[in-house]
Amino acid sequence: MRTALVSSPIDVGAIAAEIAGPSNGALSLFVGTVRDVNAGRAVDGIEYNAYAPMAEREMADLAREASERFGTPHIVIEHRTGYLAVGEASVAIAVAHPRRANAMDASRWIIEALKARVPIWKREHYRDGTREWVHHSGQGNGHGGVQGAGGADA
Amino acid sequence: MITLDVLLFASYADAAGADRVRVTLPEGARVAVLLDAVRSAAPTLVLPARPLVAVNHRYAAMDVTVAAGDEVALIPPVAGG
Numbered sequence: 001m002r003t004a005l006v007s008s009p010i011d012v013g014a015i016a017a018e019i020a021g022p023s024n025g026a027l028s029l030f031v032g033t034v035r036d037v038n039a040g041r042a043v044d045g046i047e048y049n050a051y052a053p054m055a056e057r058e059m060a061d062l063a064r065e066a067s068e069r070f071g072t073p074h075i076v077i078e079h080r081t082g083y084l085a086v087g088e089a090s091v092a093i094a095v096a097h098p099r100r101a102n103a104m105d106a107s108r109w110i111i112e113a114l115k116a117r118v119p120i121w122k123r124e125h126y127r128d129g130t131r132e133w134v135h136h137s138g139q140g141n142g143h144g145g146v147q148g149a150g151g152a153d154a
Numbered sequence: 155m156i157t158l159d160v161l162l163f164a165s166y167a168d169a170a171g172a173d174r175v176r177v178t179l180p181e182g183a184r185v186a187v188l189l190d191a192v193r194s195a196a197p198t199l200v201l202p203a204r205p206l207v208a209v210n211h212r213y214a215a216m217d218v219t220v221a222a223g224d225e226v227a228l229i230p231p232v233a234g235g
Binding site for chain 2: 032048049050051053054055057079090091111114115116117118119120121122123133134135
């Protein structure tokens with residue numbers, strides 16, 4: 001199990017290789033990438049900002065919780081910070097398990113929980129030169145319509 | 155009395171024009187009291203009625219008490235992923 005906030009590009013292949021193994025018949029890999037349009041506005045890139053010590057702690061908690069819920073220690077979560085251009089990976093979650101259902105359910109659970117709990121923010125930089133902090137309130141979120149639960153478990 | 159520098163991030167930091175705001179509180183003050191002090195100290199920062207607050211890197215309910223040396227942060231709606 002490993003979690004990290006990183007400032008350099010995420011090496012998706014290396015993360016998968018890190019947890020692949022002969023006892024695991026399934027490896028589920030979720031990669032979130034920066035999308036070129038959000039809520040109808042053209043996006044050049046996204047700046048990710050984190051409350052690093054708390055984000056790292058929450059990510060480690062998520063990995064532990066997922067490990068217990070889904071029955072595998074083979075979990076890696078990396079989230080990138082800084083400015084990312086369209087197409088770059090902002091987050092990667094890899095889960096390996098003997099069975100595919102657990103691997104896929106775990107990676108889905110982790111991304112949803114991460115979006116709801118981990119103190120990371122993003123500011124979209126639009127083609128027209130403006131910038132705005134994005135809030136997950138039912139609007140787009142950078143990659144494909146998956147929404148967090150909205151608001152952390154205070 | 156205790157003095158704390160409350161950490162601000164993202165839209166909250168922009169609104170306050172700073173990445174932290176200093177507040178002075180009675181010993182054993184609750185988070186709710188701390189929020190009132192933040193609102194007074196940073197009037198340009200318009201907070202929701204119950205913003206998320208972290209004390210020592212954990213989300214904290216309104217009735218949690220804060221002490222000297224605690225690391226307190228206001229957490230705007232998160233948007234990772």
